[in-house]
Amino acid sequence: MIVSEFIPKPYKSLLDSGSVAYSSPSNIALVKYWGKKAHQIPANPSISFTLNNCKTLTTIKFKKKTTKGFSFEVYLEGVIQKEFKPKIKQFFQRIEVYLPFLSAYHFTIETSNTFPHSSGIASSASGMSALALCLVQLEQSLNQETTKTFFNRKASFLARLGSGSACRSIEGPLIVWGTHANIIGSSDLVGIKYPYEVHPNFSNFCDTILLVDKGEKQVSSTVGHDLMHGHPFSEQRFAQAHTNMDALIEVLKTGDLTAFINIVEREALTLHSMMMSSDPYFILMKPNTLEIINKIWTFRIKTGLCICFTLDAGANVHVLFPENEANEIREFIKTSLVMHCQNDQFIEDILGEGAQSIKI
Numbered sequence: 001m002i003v004s005e006f007i008p009k010p011y012k013s014l015l016d017s018g019s020v021a022y023s024s025p026s027n028i029a030l031v032k033y034w035g036k037k038a039h040q041i042p043a044n045p046s047i048s049f050t051l052n053n054c055k056t057l058t059t060i061k062f063k064k065k066t067t068k069g070f071s072f073e074v075y076l077e078g079v080i081q082k083e084f085k086p087k088i089k090q091f092f093q094r095i096e097v098y099l100p101f102l103s104a105y106h107f108t109i110e111t112s113n114t115f116p117h118s119s120g121i122a123s124s125a126s127g128m129s130a131l132a133l134c135l136v137q138l139e140q141s142l143n144q145e146t147t148k149t150f151f152n153r154k155a156s157f158l159a160r161l162g163s164g165s166a167c168r169s170i171e172g173p174l175i176v177w178g179t180h181a182n183i184i185g186s187s188d189l190v191g192i193k194y195p196y197e198v199h200p201n202f203s204n205f206c207d208t209i210l211l212v213d214k215g216e217k218q219v220s221s222t223v224g225h226d227l228m229h230g231h232p233f234s235e236q237r238f239a240q241a242h243t244n245m246d247a248l249i250e251v252l253k254t255g256d257l258t259a260f261i262n263i264v265e266r267e268a269l270t271l272h273s274m275m276m277s278s279d280p281y282f283i284l285m286k287p288n289t290l291e292i293i294n295k296i297w298t299f300r301i302k303t304g305l306c307i308c309f310t311l312d313a314g315a316n317v318h319v320l321f322p323e324n325e326a327n328e329i330r331e332f333i334k335t336s337l338v339m340h341c342q343n344d345q346f347i348e349d350i351l352g353e354g355a356q357s358i359k360i
């Protein structure tokens, strides 16, 4: 499947060398993407909050070469990472048709995260989007005139080919990915900014990430998505995601936080119930994940505050709450939830506007 919109005109000339840099954030899905078709096409639409503080910073130094094929090395926090190479090589293979300069350069990719590596935070979303943005920035310097809109679309399109959810990290604060009948402009190929009215209840929404288990992922997302093929409940799940997107459109407009909580928590638990009922099956939550969820529920009943949780494909808990309740809820998190985190580690984040170029 080749998408001609993203194939560039021949470059007028190639620079001999240079460098580009971008910072790109992580994102947290409200309606989850779980299950994909060929070419990284999602099985259902999803919508996410773009985060602000959890980011990957990537610099790419490039130097013209005469040898054939791809040539690059990757450093994380200054340490060479051989194990990252296969994923990046596969990414380059997928996107070369859209960035034909890839085999003309040797790349030194230097990357770092503002959050602990292997913390279970979606570093593939921030990492792949930062990489895609650097490459589109490099392309722009090869005399390609583009608008900001096209630049972001191409970066999102390429990021998706690295890691699906990465296409939702280019912009913010609310991004939709996957075609949905009632969301104008929605696409399976790129993430788009949520195009409708959003109630002020959702401005500066907060996400405190509780690092319950920082161990290596028990199941890679590639394997996880694959398990949705032939899953006995997959069709119902995909249909449910469409329905939940519809419900969320209304909630985002009216600011109904009770209905928001209901959708978001149900989505999180559905994601995990899909993993628990696939073959092979997985339980990615840990006892402390459940401790935290139960405490959130009890606290919510007791105080009436609009605190809720969501989960990624792991044991960590994202605690979501509106800005005007932040003081009380942050206090509760510190006194009652942080004790369930590995080494008491947590990250306070808020909604963000997406990636930024870094001047070097």
Ligand code: PMV
Pocket (backbone or CB within 6 Å): 028, 029, 031, 032, 033, 034, 046, 122, 124, 163, 164, 165, 166, 221, 222, 271, 312, 313
């Ligand atoms: O982008 P991937 O292939 O790592 O998939 C991520 C899927 C979830 O994080 C579990 C859900 C989502 O929509 O972000």
